[in-house]
Amino acid sequence: MPALSAPLEAAATRLIDQGEAIDRDLAERLVLVGDDDLPELIALAHRVRLHWMGPAVEVESIVSAKTGGCPEDCTFCSQSARYQTDVTRQALLSTERLVELARHTRELGGTEFCIVVAVRGPNRHLLDQVCAAARAIRAAVDIEVDASLGLLADGQAELLAAAGIHRYNHNLEAGLRFFPTICSTHTFQDRQATCRRVIAAGMELCSGGIFGMGETWSDRLDLAFALQELGAREIPCNFLDPRPGTPLGGEAPLRPLDALRCTALMRLVNPRAVIRYAGGRELVLRDLQAYGMLAGANGLIVGNYLTTLGRSAELDLAMLADLGMPVAAAPLTGSRGRRAVTAAIPAPPPGHPAAATPPSPPG
Numbered sequence: 237m238p239a240l241s242a243p244l245e246a247a248a249t250r251l252i253d254q255g256e257a258i259d260r261d262l263a264e265r266l267v268l269v270g271d272d273d274l275p276e277l278i279a280l281a282h283r284v285r286l287h288w289m290g291p292a293v294e295v296e297s298i299v300s301a302k303t304g305g306c307p308e309d310c311t312f313c314s315q316s317a318r319y320q321t322d323v324t325r326q327a328l329l330s331t332e333r334l335v336e337l338a339r340h341t342r343e344l345g346g347t348e349f350c351i352v353v354a355v356r357g358p359n360r361h362l363l364d365q366v367c368a369a370a371r372a373i374r375a376a377v378d379i380e381v382d383a384s385l386g387l388l389a390d391g392q393a394e395l396l397a398a399a400g401i402h403r404y405n406h407n408l409e410a411g412l413r414f415f416p417t418i419c420s421t422h423t424f425q426d427r428q429a430t431c432r433r434v435i436a437a438g439m440e441l442c443s444g445g446i447f448g449m450g451e452t453w454s455d456r457l458d459l460a461f462a463l464q465e466l467g468a469r470e471i472p473c474n475f476l477d478p479r480p481g482t483p484l485g486g487e488a489p490l491r492p493l494d495a496l497r498c499t500a501l502m503r504l505v506n507p508r509a510v511i512r513y514a515g516g517r518e519l520v521l522r523d524l525q526a527y528g529m530l531a532g533a534n535g536l537i538v539g540n541y542l543t544t545l546g547r548s549a550e551l552d553l554a555m556l557a558d559l560g561m562p563v564a565a566a567p568l569t570g571s572r573g574r575r576a577v578t579a580a581i582p583a584p585p586p587g588h589p590a591a592a593t594p595p596s597p598p599g
């Protein structure tokens with residue numbers, strides 16, 4: 237086996253032998269690893285993922301519980317009321333419908349169900365409705381309930397925690413330097429403050445970003461290290477799917493190899509987090525989606541995204557079966573963590589070639 241290049245070897249020593257995360261200086265050297273050595277970077281990210289998080293994959297569904305009409309001006313977002321997009325506004329879904337969708341997610345093997353609402357931040361009425369829905373889901377379905385309701389004011393995170401919300405999603409979206417180029421109606425620091433409120437209230441923080449908005453590699457590392465500093469337990473990796481009508485509607489999609497490099501770097505900077513593929517993976521990774529699961533990712537959003545269609549959940553479960561990756565039977569973070577994970581490799585759907593042969597145990 238050829239020797240690893242110096243930065244890869246240094247990263248392996250830090251992350252696997254010494255059990256420590258890498259620092260900014262080393263991350264900047266890893267960014268410079270050429271495409272020819274990218275498979276080694278990816279292989280290291282996969283080893284680090286197995287070492288710190290185990291082989292299981294966390295499966296989650298998100299539901300756009302209230303769509304469109306957001307007053308903010310995030311330039312990537314088709315739910316902003318400021319842009320002419322194809323998004324149809326939709327009022328908050330009923331509690332009954334949310335329970336039904338959570339049950340469907342559980343039937344697919346999902347352990348997290350996230351209620352997403354397009355607002356700058358919740359008012360008291362909306363907060364009460366989401367808390368009531370969370371309680372109803374927890375009473376009816378064996379699944380963790382997450383929420384994403386925008387910026388939180390003082391005291392709001394505590395109400396959500398009391399309703400049993402497990403993780404709160406609030407993406408930083410981009411690094412500090414780049415953020416003002418994608419949003420002018422709130423600041424990076426506003427988003428950081430909400431993330432800190434989430435943690436102070438005792439919920440797990442889910443926070444990630446979007447790659448492919450015109451940011452540099454240095455901006456991507458800014459984001460990765462900002463998430464490390466916050467202690468995000470789950471990091472959604474979105475890739476820009478340029479939405480017609482938004483200011484970023486004409487942006488070219490990210491190169492698949494760069495998307496893999498983003499995934500691997502996010503893992504190496506945040507070894508203990510669930511790195512979850514979210515929106516845009518079908519568009520950007522295309523045939524490399526399975527390779528992405530070998531690049532450090534250990535989470536998937538299955539089914540549709542907020543305003544775009546994902547591929548079928550059955551295809552994703554078949555991909556995990558082919559990879560020999562078990563679906564986590566419980567969240568990979570928190571006290572139940574890795575020990576509670578069973579090796580339940582998903583059953584391939586009928587007709588899938590793998591259905592004929594029993595899966596081998598993960599290596």
Ligand code: SF4
Pocket residue numbers: 306307308309310313314315316353354355356386
């Ligand atoms: S705050 Fe959220 S929903 Fe509103 S425009 Fe920004 S990303 Fe879209």
